[in-house]
Amino acid sequence: MPHSDFIQLMKEKAETVQAIVSKINHMEQAFRYTIDLTQKQGGKTVAATGLKPSESRLLKKACEASELELLEFPLRSHTHEIHTSLTPVDWGIAETGTLVIDSSSEDVRIATMLAETHIAVLPASKIKPDSESLEKELNAVLMADTPSYYAFITGASRTADIERVLAIGVHGPQELHILIVEEDSE
Amino acid sequence: MIKTAQDMKSYKKQLKEALSDQFLRTALDNFYTAYRENRSAVYDGIDFESIKKEIATEKDGALPYLEDLYEEFKVHAETAGAKVHIARNAQQANEIITAIAKENNVKKIVKSKSMTAEETFLNDHLEKEGFTVTETDLGEWIIQLRKEGPSHMVLPAIHLSRHQVGDLFADVTGKKQNSEDIDKLVKVARQELRPTYLAADMGISGANFAIAESGSLGLVTNEGNMRLVTTMPRVHVALVGYDKLIPNLKTMLRILKVLPRNATGQAITSYVTWIKGAVECGASPSNRKVMHVVFLDNGRLALAKDPVFSPALRCIRCGACANVCPVYSKVGGHKYGHVYIGAIGLILTLFYHGIENDRVIVQNCINCQACREVCPVDIDLPHLIKKTYRAVLDQDGKTPAKNFILSRVMKNRRLFHFILRQAHLAQKPLARKGPMIRHLPNFFEKRHGFRSLPVIAETPFRDQWKHLRKHLVRPKYTVALFAGCAVDFIYPEHARALVTLLERHRVQVEFPKDQTCCGLPASMAAEEATARDLALQNIRAVQPEKYDYILTLCASCASHLKHNGFKIFKKDSDWLEKLKEFSDKIIDFSSFMVNVLDVSSEGIKATHKKVAYHAPCHLCRGLQVTTEPRKLIQLAGYTYIRSKDEDVCCGFGGSYSIDFPEISAEILKKKLDNVEDTPAELLVTDCPGCVLQLRGGMNKRGGKIQVKHIAELLAETKQ
Known part of the structure; x- marks a missing residue:
C-alpha cells in the first residue's frame, strides 16, 4: 500500500469514530483553524502544547487579535476554563484512525483530557499502518527507566452506558479534530 | 448490595421477578441481537480463530510464572517511582489501599471502573473508614447512586431505563431532567463529576494489563474518566489481579485486537493508556504522583496451578460470554452471577466469592456453547461450568436425588x-x-x-x-x-x-x-x-x-x-x-x-415449499456444521427461508428445560416468534431434542408451522 493510501485510511477510520479530519500544509493554518473553531463554538480560551517559542508567540498574537486567551502553563491552574486544546501528535495509526500521544507531561494530559474541543496536529509522515508497526517505538518509551504516560486516542470520548445509546463527549473532549499536515505538498 | 440467591427456592423467585421486568426483557433482547450483528461486522478481515488460539497459548504460558512476572513488573515500576504491593486476599487489598489513603491524608477519592475493586468490595470498605468515594464511569456512578452491583462487566447499568436514570439524576441535581434526551443525561454526569476529579486527593483505577518487562499498566477505556482519575489527584492506586500480568507489549497489542471488538464491537476504544511509575503531577508537593500498584491474589495463584480450572485465568473481562448467552438475555446479570457475571462468572464466583454464592447459579447453564464460541481467549466455558458444579457437589459432599437416580439408571x-x-x-x-x-x-x-x-x-x-x-x-x-x-x-x-x-x-x-x-x-x-x-x-x-x-x-x-x-x-x-x-x-x-454421498437434486420433484431452519447448538457450534443442512433443504427441492437468530438455542438443553422451565419457555417463545415472522410452512432441524422442544411449543401455541427432522423431510421427497 503506498503511503498516500494510509493517509486516506487514517482519515476514513478517524471519521467513522466521529473525528473531524482536515488536511493542512503548515502550522499557521492550524492556528487559523483553532481560532475560527473556538470563536464559532463561543469559546474564550486556547491551550497549546508542544509549540516552538516562535510558534507560541505567533499563536498568542493571533489569539489576542481575535479576543481569545492563550492559556499560560501550567495548565493545572486553568482546569476549569480550557475550551480548545491544540496539541501535536507523535504517530497516527491508519488501521483504526488512532492518534498516539506521549502524555508524560502533565500539561499534555490536561490539554487532551479537560478541553471541550481537542485539535490534534498529525504530520502525514508519521502515519503507520497498524499498531504492530509501532511496537518498537512504543516499547522504547515504556522500557526506559523514567515514568511515562502514553496514550492512544481514537475519536472523542464516548459512552453507551444508558440504554446502549451512543453518546459522544462524556468526561473527555466532546469533539476531536485532526489536522493532517502534508509537508511534501508545500 | 449484591444479593445472590443461596438456595434454589429464592433463586426461582428472583428469576420470576427478572422475567416479568418488561424493560429488562426488551433491553436485553435488543442487545442480544444487536451485539451479534455488530460483532460480526467489526471482525471483518480479522482471523479470530487464529488470534484466540495465540492469545490462549501466550496466557497459558505465563500462568506458571505469574510470581516471576510480578517480580519483573515490580523492579521496573519501582525504578520509575511506583510502589508495588501484594494483597493475598480481598481484605488485605482493601487494608493496603486504606493505609495508603491515610498515609497521604486523603479525604476524597475518585474511582474509575475496576472489576477487581468490585471483587473486593473496596468502596464499602473505604466508606466505612470514612472516605468519600465517587465512581466516575457513567454506568458505575449510576449504580453506585442506586446502591446496586453491576449487571454487566462492560455495561454495568444495562438493566436500567433512561427514565430510571433521569429520575435518579433529578434527585442528584435537584432539577427535573428530560429523560428522553440521553445526550443531556450524559452531560449531567459530565458537569456533576468534573469538580469531583479536581477536588479529589486520590484516584483508584484497575488495569487491563500489567506488562512485566516494562513495569507499565495498560488501560482500555472509552469515557475518559479513567484518564482524569489517574491524572488530577496527587495519589494514584491501581488495583490489579495477578491474572493481568503479561510478559510484554506484544501480547497486549495482540489482545487489544480482540478485547474492544468483543466487548463493545469497536475496532479500538477511544482511549488506550499506558502508565508507568510516578509521572509528573502538579497537585503533589514533590511534583511527582504518589503511585501505588496493588496486585490481588485472592485465589488466583492457586487457580493458576489448577490442572482443570487454570484456563479461567485467561479471561480478559470482555463480557462477551454474557452478551451471547440466551439465559443471560432473559434474566440479566443480577440473576446470572455474583460480582462477575455471565459464563465466566458462574465459574469464578466459586473461587473468589465462595460456594454459598455459586451453589445455585452455577446450575443455570443450558450448555448451548455460544459462550465458548465467542470467547476471545478460547476458554471452554460450558465444560468448566460443569466442572465447577462438580466441585460444588464434592465440597458439599451431597448427591442430589436427580444425580443419584441418573447415575444408577444410566x-x-x-x-x-x-x-x-x-x-x-x-x-x-x-x-x-x-x-x-x-x-x-x-x-x-x-x-x-x-x-x-x-x-x-x-x-x-x-x-x-x-x-x-x-x-x-x-x-x-x-x-x-x-x-x-x-x-x-x-x-x-x-x-x-x-x-x-x-x-x-x-x-x-x-x-x-x-x-x-x-x-x-x-x-x-x-x-x-x-x-x-x-x-x-x-x-x-x-x-x-x-x-x-x-x-x-x-x-x-x-x-x-x-x-x-x-x-x-x-x-x-x-x-x-x-x-x-x-x-x-x-x-x-x-x-x-x-x-x-454427495446427493444432488437430480430426479427430485421440487415442491418449493418454504422451509425455515433451526440450527441446533451442538451442530452449528458443537460440530461446526453450518452450510450442509441448508444446502440439503434446497437439494431436496424446498425453498429455504432464513429466519432471525437461527443459530440461537431453542431452550431445550435436555434436563435444563425441566430444571428451569420458566427460562426454557421464554427462549422457545422468541425462537417460535422469529420463525412465525417468516412465510415458512415447515420448520426443519437436525436434533430430536430440538424437535421435541419446537414441536411441543408450536403445538401448544396452536401454530400452523409443522416441525420436522431434516431426515423426515428428505425421506418425503418424491423421485
Whole structure:
C-alpha cells in the first residue's frame, strides 16, 4: 500500500469514530483553524502544547487579535476554563484512525483530557499502518527507566452506558479534530 | 448490595421477578441481537480463530510464572517511582489501599471502573473508614447512586431505563431532567463529576494489563474518566489481579485486537493508556504522583496451578460470554452471577466469592456453547461450568436425588430401557391416542406446561430393527446408526426415514444393539464417572472398526461423542486409541448426505415449499456444521427461508428445560416468534431434542408451522 493510501485510511477510520479530519500544509493554518473553531463554538480560551517559542508567540498574537486567551502553563491552574486544546501528535495509526500521544507531561494530559474541543496536529509522515508497526517505538518509551504516560486516542470520548445509546463527549473532549499536515505538498 | 440467591427456592423467585421486568426483557433482547450483528461486522478481515488460539497459548504460558512476572513488573515500576504491593486476599487489598489513603491524608477519592475493586468490595470498605468515594464511569456512578452491583462487566447499568436514570439524576441535581434526551443525561454526569476529579486527593483505577518487562499498566477505556482519575489527584492506586500480568507489549497489542471488538464491537476504544511509575503531577508537593500498584491474589495463584480450572485465568473481562448467552438475555446479570457475571462468572464466583454464592447459579447453564464460541481467549466455558458444579457437589459432599437416580439408571442399559418402555404405558391414558400430551397431569407444576410433550413410542426403534434390516449386496458404505435415546424411544420414525433413504443411496445400515445413552445428560449433571462408563459401553457396543461411519440423527449425541470423550478419559487411558477411532467416524446426517454421498437434486420433484431452519447448538457450534443442512433443504427441492437468530438455542438443553422451565419457555417463545415472522410452512432441524422442544411449543401455541427432522423431510421427497 503506498503511503498516500494510509493517509486516506487514517482519515476514513478517524471519521467513522466521529473525528473531524482536515488536511493542512503548515502550522499557521492550524492556528487559523483553532481560532475560527473556538470563536464559532463561543469559546474564550486556547491551550497549546508542544509549540516552538516562535510558534507560541505567533499563536498568542493571533489569539489576542481575535479576543481569545492563550492559556499560560501550567495548565493545572486553568482546569476549569480550557475550551480548545491544540496539541501535536507523535504517530497516527491508519488501521483504526488512532492518534498516539506521549502524555508524560502533565500539561499534555490536561490539554487532551479537560478541553471541550481537542485539535490534534498529525504530520502525514508519521502515519503507520497498524499498531504492530509501532511496537518498537512504543516499547522504547515504556522500557526506559523514567515514568511515562502514553496514550492512544481514537475519536472523542464516548459512552453507551444508558440504554446502549451512543453518546459522544462524556468526561473527555466532546469533539476531536485532526489536522493532517502534508509537508511534501508545500 | 449484591444479593445472590443461596438456595434454589429464592433463586426461582428472583428469576420470576427478572422475567416479568418488561424493560429488562426488551433491553436485553435488543442487545442480544444487536451485539451479534455488530460483532460480526467489526471482525471483518480479522482471523479470530487464529488470534484466540495465540492469545490462549501466550496466557497459558505465563500462568506458571505469574510470581516471576510480578517480580519483573515490580523492579521496573519501582525504578520509575511506583510502589508495588501484594494483597493475598480481598481484605488485605482493601487494608493496603486504606493505609495508603491515610498515609497521604486523603479525604476524597475518585474511582474509575475496576472489576477487581468490585471483587473486593473496596468502596464499602473505604466508606466505612470514612472516605468519600465517587465512581466516575457513567454506568458505575449510576449504580453506585442506586446502591446496586453491576449487571454487566462492560455495561454495568444495562438493566436500567433512561427514565430510571433521569429520575435518579433529578434527585442528584435537584432539577427535573428530560429523560428522553440521553445526550443531556450524559452531560449531567459530565458537569456533576468534573469538580469531583479536581477536588479529589486520590484516584483508584484497575488495569487491563500489567506488562512485566516494562513495569507499565495498560488501560482500555472509552469515557475518559479513567484518564482524569489517574491524572488530577496527587495519589494514584491501581488495583490489579495477578491474572493481568503479561510478559510484554506484544501480547497486549495482540489482545487489544480482540478485547474492544468483543466487548463493545469497536475496532479500538477511544482511549488506550499506558502508565508507568510516578509521572509528573502538579497537585503533589514533590511534583511527582504518589503511585501505588496493588496486585490481588485472592485465589488466583492457586487457580493458576489448577490442572482443570487454570484456563479461567485467561479471561480478559470482555463480557462477551454474557452478551451471547440466551439465559443471560432473559434474566440479566443480577440473576446470572455474583460480582462477575455471565459464563465466566458462574465459574469464578466459586473461587473468589465462595460456594454459598455459586451453589445455585452455577446450575443455570443450558450448555448451548455460544459462550465458548465467542470467547476471545478460547476458554471452554460450558465444560468448566460443569466442572465447577462438580466441585460444588464434592465440597458439599451431597448427591442430589436427580444425580443419584441418573447415575444408577444410566449405567445399567437394561434397567434404563426397561424404564423407558414402562413410561409408554404410564403415558398412554394422557395422550388420548394422539402423538402429543397437551395437558400435563396435575402433579406437574404449571410452569412445565409451556410445551406439549411427545408420547414415548409404543415400539422403540431397537425393537423394530429386526424387521427393518435389509442386507444390501455390494453397498457403497456400511454405517452404524447411533440412534440416541430420543430417536430410539420417542421418534423411531426419524430412524425409519433414515433407513429408507439410505437404502436408496445403497448404504448398508447396521444398528448395534447394545448401544446406550451417549452420556451427555450425565455430563450435564456433572456425573463424569457415569459419562465415562457410558462412553465405554458405547465404544464396546458399536465396535467402530467395522464401519465406515457412525451416523447420528441427534446433534447433541454427535457433538458429545465426538468431543467430550477426550475431556472425560484420563490422558493415559488404554481406551484413547479406540476412542479416537470412534470419534473420528462420528458424522451427522446432513454432512453425510452432502459431503459423503454427495446427493444432488437430480430426479427430485421440487415442491418449493418454504422451509425455515433451526440450527441446533451442538451442530452449528458443537460440530461446526453450518452450510450442509441448508444446502440439503434446497437439494431436496424446498425453498429455504432464513429466519432471525437461527443459530440461537431453542431452550431445550435436555434436563435444563425441566430444571428451569420458566427460562426454557421464554427462549422457545422468541425462537417460535422469529420463525412465525417468516412465510415458512415447515420448520426443519437436525436434533430430536430440538424437535421435541419446537414441536411441543408450536403445538401448544396452536401454530400452523409443522416441525420436522431434516431426515423426515428428505425421506418425503418424491423421485
